[in-house]
Amino acid sequence: MSTIAAQLTVELADRRYPIIIGNHLSADGLLLDDMIPQRDLLLVSNTTVAPLYAETLTAALAPRRVVRVDLPDGESYKTLVTVQRILDVLVTNRFGRDALVVALGGGVVGDMAGFAAACYQRGVAYLQVPTSLLAQVDSSVGGKTGVNHPGGKNLIGAFHQPVGVLADTSTLATLPDRELRAGLAEVIKYGLIIDAGFFGWLEQNLDALLARDAAALAYAIHRSCQTKAQIVARDEREQGERALLNLGHTFGHAIEAATSYQTWLHGEAVATGMLMAAQMSARLGWCPAPQVERLARLLERAGLPTNATGLGAAELRALMQIDKKVAAGHVRLILLKDIGAAVLTGDYPEAALAATLSASTA
């Protein structure tokens, strides 16, 4: 039996789409019929998730013809070569411009399936069925799709909005602990950026989340998606406010690139990156030190890394230079005035950044 815990709408300039959060949603054929038209589709998953959930979803999609492609699992496969494989399957099976792509998996699957949908025949529809906490609270919402380049994270991609997001919280049951924790980093991010009350709620309820309490998870996903949907609605193409959602990501992407996307999970790199941003903000006298301490404690309790010991400060600094927020050669960063008050700024002394990187990698 499926249960809908919450439903939201992402309002865009020219259309809208639903985010539905609840239990066993991907087994609910009637719900799927409501969301997508009855037609042939390509189901994109990976070799870890597909054995767990692809059969149930395929049954719920009957009587549609479902072609499936299972990608290798992991951020290191998030490349143009893997996307080409999805495109090959679309061509080989003669999908038309009315094709529908369904992404069943975590952020990597969703980013690549969405990018393939963006490029196939100059754009076909896709549905997100995120199965990781990180994908449910962040990457499946908002239409950012793409792949990594050896020179930097997510450097190749497209803005392409899904027709809907189906966050089936029952799939979190099989999520490895480490990935649950990585997802919590993005949840904490929403509190830090704009929602001090939610940050306080997370401090109160972190143990319940780590114990996978269903109600706590559904609430955290709902509140995270709500914030993301609001920001995306106001700034779909990241001309301004949406950049705040990248808190910790410029640091984090550099950590991921420095370790070839093999060692750190994205959420882990973001956790350390958010703390770096907070530490740099404190160094600049912008954010009170006790607030930085609160963040460090929460990340530690969540089992997330809080420093980049062993990496090279100079290498990280160089990798930050390729970030998408660079303007006229200068790296802009999301920094904190307080918990719940992030700002995008290029107005900082280089020495403060260098000192922050040195301290974290020491």
Place this chain on the structure above:
Amino acid sequence: MSTIAAQLTVELADRRYPIIIGNHLSADGLLLDDMIPQRDLLLVSNTTVAPLYAETLTAALAPRRVVRVDLPDGESYKTLVTVQRILDVLVTNRFGRDALVVALGGGVVGDMAGFAAACYQRGVAYLQVPTSLLAQVDSSVGGKTGVNHPGGKNLIGAFHQPVGVLADTSTLATLPDRELRAGLAEVIKYGLIIDAGFFGWLEQNLDALLARDAAALAYAIHRSCQTKAQIVARDEREQGERALLNLGHTFGHAIEAATSYQTWLHGEAVATGMLMAAQMSARLGWCPAPQVERLARLLERAGLPTNATGLGAAELRALMQIDKKVAAGHVRLILLKDIGAAVLTGDYPEAALAATLSASTA
């Protein structure tokens, strides 16, 4: 000395951009300063065009830093692998989201440079400087970008509008005769679709065009771009009317795919494809036979192929099935009610299509 022959504007829902047609425009630094900001840029060209025009354009762009990548020449290189090369150069040179890509070349260069711009950091600006007649009258205008897949033409791509189009007619001086003729196929197309008066003008002025009379060429380019700009303004994403611009292309793409993009120029395949569409229209009793004869005569005078002798009718039919206009498995075609009156339709007996293909390949 540069001379502007005509200036048009493509009006889109959320912005507009200019098409400027004239002589020696790509040597005009002041004009370039008007169109694009003073910033570093990537100049994408190919090994044929770059030796002829890249130096002049680069000088006109001074004092900007110009990074250049010269692609191999030819439709067979219009692949994701070649686009990846452009993306690599963008990353290696640390271009930011404020990057500008300039496409100097024919349709293949423009399509790939535009697609790389669409994908790099989820979309950066690009300027079209088309140097072939086909690119000046068609592919550089309207924001269709992309590459071929072994399974079909332009199957991978994006809608991504340029910041402007600079059609420098002086570059046509070095265009091989065969390519000039291929470009005329797309010019003739505009007359056939919607502009019977222009078709009559072409019958009167074809010899002047083949002799590269500057005034005749400028007029043909202007009138072609005018029609294209109007149709794109009304239907940017090809939800309806814009599909008419594909007259002859479903047949033509099948011819190109059947010959691995190696034998026929795109315009040549479109020429034969347009005649096939006209012949099929006559077979259905839609278009008067004398009008089909007028088209055949004009194409012959332009030195363009008018049949696909030697190719397999069944293979062409199969390749047409992957066309982007396929809806619910059925191939929709652009057919003619008359010269100047094209329609998009799926309402035809399969036998008429089969007979048309058989007759043309016999």
